[in-house]
Amino acid sequence: MAILSAVFWFLVFSLLSGMPGGGDLSSVLFRPSSLSLPLLNSFTFDQNPSPEQQPPPAPAPAEDRCAGRYIYMYDMPARFNEELLRDCRALRPWTAEGMCRYVANGGMGEPMGGDGGGVFSERGWFDTDQFVLDIIFHGRMKRYGCLTGDPAAAAAVFVPFYGSCDLGRHIFHRNASVKDALSEDLVGWLTRRPEWRAMGGRDHFFVAGRTTWDFRRERDEGWEWGSKLLNYPAVQNMTAILVEASPWSRNNLAVPYPTYFHPETAADVAAWQRRVRAAARPWLFSFAGGPRKGNGTIRADIIRQCGASSRCNLFHCHGAAASGCNAPGAVMRVFESSRFCLEPRGDTMTRRSTFDAILAGCIPVFFHPGSAYTQYTLHLPPERGGWSVLIPHADVTGRNVSIEETLAAISLEKVRSMREEVIRLIPTVVYADTRSSRVDFRDAFDVAVDAVVGRVARRRRGEPDARR
Numbered sequence: 001m002a003i004l005s006a007v008f009w010f011l012v013f014s015l016l017s018g019m020p021g022g023g024d025l026s027s028v029l030f031r032p033s034s035l036s037l038p039l040l041n042s043f044t045f046d047q048n049p050s051p052e053q054q055p056p057p058a059p060a061p062a063e064d065r066c067a068g069r070y071i072y073m074y075d076m077p078a079r080f081n082e083e084l085l086r087d088c089r090a091l092r093p094w095t096a097e098g099m100c101r102y103v104a105n106g107g108m109g110e111p112m113g114g115d116g117g118g119v120f121s122e123r124g125w126f127d128t129d130q131f132v133l134d135i136i137f138h139g140r141m142k143r144y145g146c147l148t149g150d151p152a153a154a155a156a157v158f159v160p161f162y163g164s165c166d167l168g169r170h171i172f173h174r175n176a177s178v179k180d181a182l183s184e185d186l187v188g189w190l191t192r193r194p195e196w197r198a199m200g201g202r203d204h205f206f207v208a209g210r211t212t213w214d215f216r217r218e219r220d221e222g223w224e225w226g227s228k229l230l231n232y233p234a235v236q237n238m239t240a241i242l243v244e245a246s247p248w249s250r251n252n253l254a255v256p257y258p259t260y261f262h263p264e265t266a267a268d269v270a271a272w273q274r275r276v277r278a279a280a281r282p283w284l285f286s287f288a289g290g291p292r293k294g295n296g297t298i299r300a301d302i303i304r305q306c307g308a309s310s311r312c313n314l315f316h317c318h319g320a321a322a323s324g325c326n327a328p329g330a331v332m333r334v335f336e337s338s339r340f341c342l343e344p345r346g347d348t349m350t351r352r353s354t355f356d357a358i359l360a361g362c363i364p365v366f367f368h369p370g371s372a373y374t375q376y377t378l379h380l381p382p383e384r385g386g387w388s389v390l391i392p393h394a395d396v397t398g399r400n401v402s403i404e405e406t407l408a409a410i411s412l413e414k415v416r417s418m419r420e421e422v423i424r425l426i427p428t429v430v431y432a433d434t435r436s437s438r439v440d441f442r443d444a445f446d447v448a449v450d451a452v453v454g455r456v457a458r459r460r461r462g463e464p465d466a467r468r
Contacts, residue, residue, distance in 0.1 A: 066146035069453055072154035072195065073141055076161070080186060081138060084165040091168040099168065101127060106434030107135030108262050112328060119329045119336065121272055124263040124433065127328060130352040133209035133243060133258055134162045139434025140445040151195045155453045157204045159238065161186055164209035167227050176220040176228075183229040191234055201237035203456045211244035211348050212252055239452050244350045245375060250465040253455075254375040255448045256429045257352035259359050260328045264433045266441040273423050276361030279336045284311035285365065285407050286338035288331050288353060289346075290318040298344045298367050298393045302403070305396075306342070309404045313338055335360035339415055340389065340407050345371055359430065361423050363415070365407070367393040378451050379429055379444060387421040 084091070089098030102109045108126035128136075138160040141147075148154050163183075170179045190196050196204070208215055208229065215229040229235060236251055245252035263269050287306045292299050306312035315334045317325035324330050331353075335341050341357035342365045349370040357364050366372055366388060373384050381387060389410070395401040410418075428447055432439040455465060 066148075068155055068457070069146045069450075070148040070150075070154045071141070071144055071146060071156055071158050071449065071453075072148055072151040073144075073158040073160060074193075074195070076159070077189070080182070080189075081134075081160050081162045084162050084169070085135070087169075091165050093169065094172070099129065099132075099165075102129035102132055103135060103165075106139035107132040107258075108434060112260065119332045120260075121268075121275065124268050124272075125260055125328075126262055128258045128260050128262070130243070130257050131164045131168070131210050133241075133255070133431075134160075134164050134207040135209065136258055136431050136434055137207040137209075137241070137445060137448075138162075140431065140443075143434075143437050143439070144449070151198070154203075156449075156456045157195055159186075159190065159204055159206040161206050162209070163206070163215065163227075163229055167210065167214055167229075171226070174223045176217070176224075179217070179227045180229075183227055183232065183235075187232050187234045199459070201234055202459050204237070205239035205241060205452045205456075207241040210242065211350070212240070212242050212246040212249065213244070213348060216246070239455055241448055241452070243352075244348055247370070247374060253378065253448065253451060254350075256355045256376060256379055256431075256444050257350075259352075259355050259430055260332070261359055261430050262433045263430065263441075264436040264438050266427070269427045269430075269441055273361075273426055276336060276359075276426075277420075277423055279361060281337055281339045281362075283313040283338040284309075284404065285340040285342060286313035286315065286334050286362075287342040288315035288317065288325060288334050289344070289351075290316065290325070292347075298397055301396050301400075302342055302344055305403050311404055311408075331356060332360055335362045338362050339419070340365050342403070343367075343371060344393070350375055355429050358422050358425055361419055361426075363388060363418050363422055365389045365391060365403075367391055367396065378447055380425065381421070387418055387425065 085103045088100040088103050091099035091103070104110055105126060107128075109128045109132075110126065112120055112125040112127055113122045141158055141160065151157060166182045167179075173179055190201065190204070212230060214226045216231060217224050217226040217228045218231075230240060230249070230252075236249075239251055239253060240249075241253050241255055243255065243257045245254035261272065263272070285306070287302055289299065291297070291303060303314065303316070306314045313334055315325065315331065335357050338360075339362070341353070341360075341362040343351055343354045343357065344367050345351065346353070349368065351371070354364050354372055364372070364387075367390070369390065372380060372388070373390075384390065389407065391401065391403060391406055396403065427441050427443060429444055431445055432441070432443040459465070
């Protein structure tokens, strides 16, 4: 090895000594050739590469469509909801069949596609009771696209309690403690939960599928109507969704009564809208309903005026004819053939019939602002004259104002405009099919949930509650 090294260096020095000018070792050992790559210090970098040379941009983070809209739904013991449906006959004990046909299909009731003498389209129609909204809402919430299992991430917390079913089975019971037993159980269960303690229940909401007055019993002695669910302080911290709210309670939100129509898709809604838009309407106005006690009520005058007019279709729900008013096809046929539908107060200030009329494309006529305008502020436009008529009840009962003359004075152009606005309202006053994951339109459920989320957000900011 030493000999080889000596030979190598001898050759190098011999080569250098033979070069003119002495030479430089590096210039010999590292002389570039035509095939050599440039040395590192000869590289140049383009500070402005062409777009083709630039690396692709990093993908933007996906937008969270549920941000600020997540709902946490309690997985409650079945005694508070679905267990109540097992004895469905007991939910309406004063009838032979109870509520069995109405609690089917997630609270929508038995399907009616093709029934009703051609009144209904083939898809989305059910024999729905007016007091099952808590069941329907629970079904829709199960398929809500922004559910979360993390209560800390939720904008609001949903309590799936079937208050209407609980009340129905005990509504005529004379023992107050029996009527209130499950409500008291609910309050105890909720207030022990860590989710409750986060805001004292002020981020919670539930649906009681009847009017507010059914849950505000004031006395425990003797027999009195309803339960006292809404009177518990803990329940008053929550937002209560009802088909009729108390004007004096800011934790109440009024939402539409369920109708017979529960579409799956926007296409189903559009098909129905086309149908009612094209419907022949030979009657100027109509009334479907029965009298109330006392001849001095607005209904007595409505029935008298309608019965005396050749331009009014009176569907009298009284005596032998009363059973016909329980036939959805018969009622909807009346509304679909009328330009205006008279909507006086029912047993309370509101009526389910209001939303059946809107569904039929019939312009509702009210006799008191509390029948719709001050109730359904989330779902109905504030420009009330664009989609409805108000005839003050005192004008009819006291001054004998003619309903026919009042409605006939509205121009045909105005009637067409109002009807179009009514038809436009249909998607947001119906509840979509509770069983479907294909719902692609904004229904009454979505409007209500968004209102609750907004209300809870305001509460977190320390702002006072408002009805809308």
